[in-house]
Amino acid sequence: MKEGFRQCMAWLHTWTGLVVGWILFFVFVTGTAGYAAYEIDRWMRPELPMLTQEAKQSAAQQLQVARQYLEANAEQARSWTIQLPGGRSQPYLRVFWQEPPQGTSQRGRFHNATLDAETGQAVPSDKVRATGGGQQLYRMHYALHYIPYDWAIRIVGVCTMLMLLAIVSGVITHKKIFVDLFTFRPGKGQRSWLDAHNLVSVTSLPFFVMITYSGLIFFMFQYMPAGMEAAFGSEPRGRNAFNEQLYPDRSNAAAGQAADLTSFTPLLPQAEAQWGAGQVSNIGVQNPGDTEARITFTRRHDGGTTIDRETLRFNGVTGAALPSDSDTQSGARQFQSVMLDLHEGRFAGWSLRWLYLLVSFLGCAMIATGLVLWTSKRKVKQDKRLKAGQSIAFGFRLVETLNIGTIAGLCTAIAAYFWANRLLPVDMANRAAWEMHCLFITWGVLLLYTAIRLRFASAVQVWQEQLWLTTASLALLPLLNLLTSDKHLGRTIPAGDWVLASCDLTMWALAVFFAMAALKVRRKGKQLAQAPQSNKKPAAKEVTSTAKETAAAPAKAPHAEAGLGVVAPAALQEAQA
Amino acid sequence: MIKTLLNPSAWDQAELRVRLLVLSRVIAGFGGGFVLTWYFTASLTLLLTAWGKLPAQSVLTATLWSFAFYTAFVIWAFTARRLRTVWIATVTGSVFLALLPFWLKELA
Numbered sequence: 121m122k123e124g125f126r127q128c129m130a131w132l133h134t135w136t137g138l139v140v141g142w143i144l145f146f147v148f149v150t151g152t153a154g155y156a157a158y159e160i161d162r163w164m165r166p167e168l169p170m171l172t173q174e175a176k177q178s179a180a181q182q183l184q185v186a187r188q189y190l191e192a193n194a195e196q197a198r199s200w201t202i203q204l205p206g207g208r209s210q211p212y213l214r215v216f217w218q219e220p221p222q223g224t225s226q227r228g229r230f231h232n233a234t235l236d237a238e239t240g241q242a243v244p245s246d247k248v249r250a251t252g253g254g255q256q257l258y259r260m261h262y263a264l265h266y267i268p269y270d271w272a273i274r275i276v277g278v279c280t281m282l283m284l285l286a287i288v289s290g291v292i293t294h295k296k297i298f299v300d301l302f303t304f305r306p307g308k309g310q311r312s313w314l315d316a317h318n319l320v321s322v323t324s325l326p327f328f329v330m331i332t333y334s335g336l337i338f339f340m341f342q343y344m345p346a347g348m349e350a351a352f353g354s355e356p357r358g359r360n361a362f363n364e365q366l367y368p369d370r371s372n373a374a375a376g377q378a379a380d381l382t383s384f385t386p387l388l389p390q391a392e393a394q395w396g397a398g399q400v401s402n403i404g405v406q407n408p409g410d411t412e413a414r415i416t417f418t419r420r421h422d423g424g425t426t427i428d429r430e431t432l433r434f435n436g437v438t439g440a441a442l443p444s445d446s447d448t449q450s451g452a453r454q455f456q457s458v459m460l461d462l463h464e465g466r467f468a469g470w471s472l473r474w475l476y477l478l479v480s481f482l483g484c485a486m487i488a489t490g491l492v493l494w495t496s497k498r499k500v501k502q503d504k505r506l507k508a509g510q511s512i513a514f515g516f517r518l519v520e521t522l523n524i525g526t527i528a529g530l531c532t533a534i535a536a537y538f539w540a541n542r543l544l545p546v547d548m549a550n551r552a553a554w555e556m557h558c559l560f561i562t563w564g565v566l567l568l569y570t571a572i573r574l575r576f577a578s579a580v581q582v583w584q585e586q587l588w589l590t591t592a593s594l595a596l597l598p599l600l601n602l603l604t605s606d607k608h609l610g611r612t613i614p615a616g617d618w619v620l621a622s623c624d625l626t627m628w629a630l631a632v633f634f635a636m637a638a639l640k641v642r643r644k645g646k647q648l649a650q651a652p653q654s655n656k657k658p659a660a661k662e663v664t665s666t667a668k669e670t671a672a673a674p675a676k677a678p679h680a681e682a683g684l685g686v687v688a689p690a691a692l693q694e695a696q697a
Numbered sequence: 698m699i700k701t702l703l704n705p706s707a708w709d710q711a712e713l714r715v716r717l718l719v720l721s722r723v724i725a726g727f728g729g730g731f732v733l734t735w736y737f738t739a740s741l742t743l744l745l746t747a748w749g750k751l752p753a754q755s756v757l758t759a760t761l762w763s764f765a766f767y768t769a770f771v772i773w774a775f776t777a778r779r780l781r782t783v784w785i786a787t788v789t790g791s792v793f794l795a796l797l798p799f800w801l802k803e804l805a
Contacts, residue, residue, distance in 0.1 A: 281764070281768075289775070337764075340760045340761070344734065344735070344738055344760050346742075347760045347763070350742045350743055351743070362752075362756060363753075452758040456761065
């Protein structure tokens with residue numbers, strides 16, 4: 121490695137980016153959907169009512185309803201949580217409880233129920249179709265699918281680490297990082313792809329650094345357990361000691377003596393006096409019915425007012441206030457929790473949430489343009505090989521297949537997940553699992569199709585077909601929704617349920633995006649067909665190009681647009697041979 | 698490509714040399730970097746604890762730093778002029794940081 125510093129960084133950037141690019145694309149696409157997980161949840165459960173007005177009951181009444189339900193159904197539980205409806209993540213009144221651990225297991229089982237606030241009864245789950253919803257998409261962005269959890273988070277961890285390296289080395293590669301912010305030269309082939317990649321990456325750079333680093337923080341003790349082992353040993357017992365030391369307020373064991381849980385009625389006004397009416401999000405009870413009971417009120421988080429999760433704690437028997445959680449936080453712990461909140465956008469209201477969606481969409485675009493740029497850069501060499509009578513290199517063909525089959529194919533596959541949600545019989549066995557199978561079957565078929573199709577058609581052709589397929593699968597979804605549910609645009613918009621309406625409208629917006637991409641590729645294909653001989657000469661210069669060639673734009677060769685990693689003439693020649 | 702790999706006589710000697718050098722750097726940077734980061738994190742934890750921090754907070758602080766350390770090390774490993782330097786730094790650094798806790802214990 122005797123080349124210059126920036127060439128080394130370019131090498132590191134290219135290969136760290138390429139090796140994990142497709143998994144990262146999967147992680148980014150599903151993670152982007154995760155920012156709208158609750159909204160997608162609602163779209164995928166059309167049996168649930170629209171949310172157009174505030175609940176009729178007061179918070180105090182709902183709290184009472186929930187408590188009665190828990191006392192009747194979860195008396196022995198170790199902990200209760202009551203979610204008061206409000207905000208995006210909590211459209212309904214819900215209760216959660218955890219059983220005491222049984223046998224050898226460390227943790228007891230979790231249960232939950234959605235309550236009808238008027239009757240106090242649980243909403244029967246068999247009325248609503250079984251679906252993984254948006255939560256399943258969100259979960260896949262770190263736990264993947266079909267793979268054991270412990271493996272999956274490590275695979276994603278390695279990819280995330282390489283992405284962080286790709287980002288840092290990418291920044292170093294671009295000495296003109298500020299200029300790149302204002303540089304976009306469309307219709308210039310590979311250079312346009314480079315510009316697009318730079319523009320997208322540089323504008324949202326802080327977000328990408330934050331999202332990769334904080335992503336590592338989620339599972340940091342799985343990825344780097346050295347510190348934990350050095351201080352607390354590798355036994356699970358050590359992990360408990362660590363938690364007790366770091367979160368002294370969370371760990372209180374039951375005393376084993378029965379005592380009546382104090383009433384919530386005088387506590388709720390205390391919390392509302394501090395945060396305002398309707399600002400209580402959760403009420404948690406540890407060890408209900410024990411002398412060591414603790415009650416925690418948590419402030420609503422998605423209003424955009426505060427990044428810190430504020431809590432108020434009370435003795436569960438006497439109702440006396442206890443020192444708050446946040447008083448005992450160390451700097452490192454605060455840093456950690458801010459990082460995790462930033463990653464998940466927990467504090468983001470609807471306007472900031474749209475920004476999150478937009479920036480993560482740009483993240484998908486950054487990965488996609490980077491992957492396409494790899495083929496675009498190496499296309500000339502492949503054309504030469506073809507001319508010399510050799511076949512296209514295996515690696516190039518592989519990358520091209522994975523690019524088309526993943527960038528367009530995965531997006532179609534996610535649309536297929538939504539199609540399956542509407543089309544699979546409501547009472548089907550393992551319905552939620554089959555929705556997921558539909559996603560992966562579609563993706564697999566499209567990858568296979570791409571691999572075979574590339575033997576007979578040019579990449580431009582295959583890109584077009586796949587992009588049009590994505591467009592159609594997304595554009596038809598709101599229509600499918602119209603035919604299969606009563607929560608379609610014709611009803612959601614007049615009723616003012618903008619969450620459900622936005623889901624359908626976003627499908628159309630994405631369809632427009634993919635249609636534009638398909639049209640762009642088509643134009644490129646036509647230009648290549650019209651001027652087959654003129655695209656060799658200027659392109660040859662660009663083999664070694666990096667960002668430094670900014671000034672040397674090939675103004676002389678406006679028709680040298682290489683498009684989406686085009687191997688049109690190349691593949692045609694191969695087909696003839 | 699696979700055919701070429703399976704047939705050693707077809708290997709281009711100069712190209713092979715370059716590829717092996719790159720492979721060596723990849724192993725030193727990514728693999729050696731992980732080992733080094735492992736001992737860095739463990740040592741920093743114990744150092745901070747010896748400094749008077751609560752052990753749990755030292756663990757958290759050191760682990761939060763570990764990812765930044767690894768990133769910086771890999772970047773350095775791919776920019777260092779000589780491959781030998783990278784290997785020496787990785788090995789001696791790891792050994793030193795692995796032994797550091799024992800010296801700390803002796804001192805305490």
